[in-house]
Amino acid sequence: MDYGVGNLLSVRRALEHCDATVTVTADHDALLASPRVILPGVGAFANGMAELHRRGLDDVAREIAARGIPLLGICLGMQMLLDQSEEFGVSAGLGLIPGKVVPVPGVTALGLPQKIPHIGWNSLALSQSRQTWTGTLLCDVKPSEAVYFVHSFMAQPADGRHRIADCLYGGIRISAVIGRGNVFGCQFHPEKSGAVGLRVLRAFLQDAEVPAA
DSSP: OOSSOSOHHHHHHHHHHTTOOOOOOOOHHHHHTOSOEEEOOOSOHHHHHHHHHHTTHHHHHHHHHHTTOOEEEETHHHHTTEEEEOTTSOEEOOOSEEEEEEEOOSBOTTSOBOOSSEEEEEEOEEOTTOSOOTTSTTTTOOTTOEEEEEESEEEEESSGGGEEEEEEETTEEEEEEEEEBTEEEESSOGGGSHHHHHHHHHHHHTTOOBOOO
């Protein structure tokens, strides 16, 4: 989904490396006819949502989800799947996964200062609600394998069952992968995460599922 915000070239190359046929488009009919759709994104939440709305793609994203078409949000794209964000004031999101987006804490679990944004490689861990990644985007990933993050805000799904994987930053759990039905989100950048990221993208291309709730 092309709404003018996101590193489309890197995502496209990663998908093509996974033997996917990729169409970069903002055309509503083409998106609704696609077997799978990716919502990328970098930058501020309000700006991303404004661009989606300006192009009518916010309603298209909701229709994609309603039709059961697999939808994957990456980084900002993941955050926009939720109800709202607190970045630079409260902004409404797509409302596809209940929850909100809040700042990554500037102190560790021990109260020590930590750098914001959270940038670099970090290990994935099972969320507190899951005992396995079978049947999810991470079906071919092992806990402790690392992926690449760049973000200052984090998603907080209202229902813990929608958290698939977390990472620890300063001892604080951050949602790394979320999912509800046919809607998925990765806070990290799979297109920048080497072999692990490619495995995540291949799982999406193979219609990984998360039980709806």
